[in-house]
Amino acid sequence: MRFAKLVFLIAGLWGFAVLTPLYFLFDRIGASYPPPMTHPDFYYGFIAVALVWQAAFLVISRDPERFRPMMVVAIMEKFSYVVTLVVLYAVGGLQASQAAVAGPDLVLGILFILAFHKTSNRVSERT
Numbered sequence: 001m002r003f004a005k006l007v008f009l010i011a012g013l014w015g016f017a018v019l020t021p022l023y024f025l026f027d028r029i030g031a032s033y034p035p036p037m038t039h040p041d042f043y044y045g046f047i048a049v050a051l052v053w054q055a056a057f058l059v060i061s062r063d064p065e066r067f068r069p070m071m072v073v074a075i076m077e078k079f080s081y082v083v084t085l086v087v088l089y090a091v092g093g094l095q096a097s098q099a100a101v102a103g104p105d106l107v108l109g110i111l112f113i114l115a116f117h118k119t120s121n122r123v124s125e126r127t
Contacts, residue, residue, distance in 0.1 A: 004064035004071075004115035008057045011108050015054035018104075022047050033098065053077055064119045071116040078109030 022029075026043060030036035037043055057074060060067040082102045089099035 001064050001119055004119045005061050007111045007115045008061035008064065012054045012057035012061060015057065019047055019050050064115065068116065068119050068121060071112060075109055075112045075116065078105045078112060082106045082109060
């Protein structure tokens with residue numbers, strides 16, 4: 001259980017550290033990867049939802065056994081993003097540097113799977 005606590009704590013803190021600055025980089029990202037973005041609602045909406053997930057990871061880290069079912073959803077969150085970027089890169093929709101940001105999510109997704117398997121299912125065994 002200690003492994004799961006640590007994995008989800010690190011994931012949540014890492015996510016907050018990496019995502020929060022994006023709120024201030026809208027114009028810079030548009031300039032670095034033309035054309036400039038025209039849908040700030042999608043951009044800021046993505047950041048907001050992603051930050052909520054970081055909070056969920058911190059909640060899971062507090063009691064991994066209790067929130068073990070949420071680990072499955074957290075795994076889906078990580079791999080849906082990774083698969084999306086891989087597909088976009090494969091069809092020419094992203095540059096390699098843009099697709100590379102999926103690396104940490106891939107590692108965390110794998111760690112989430114390990115955490116899930118290392119965490120007992122005692123809560124659901126009681127019911």
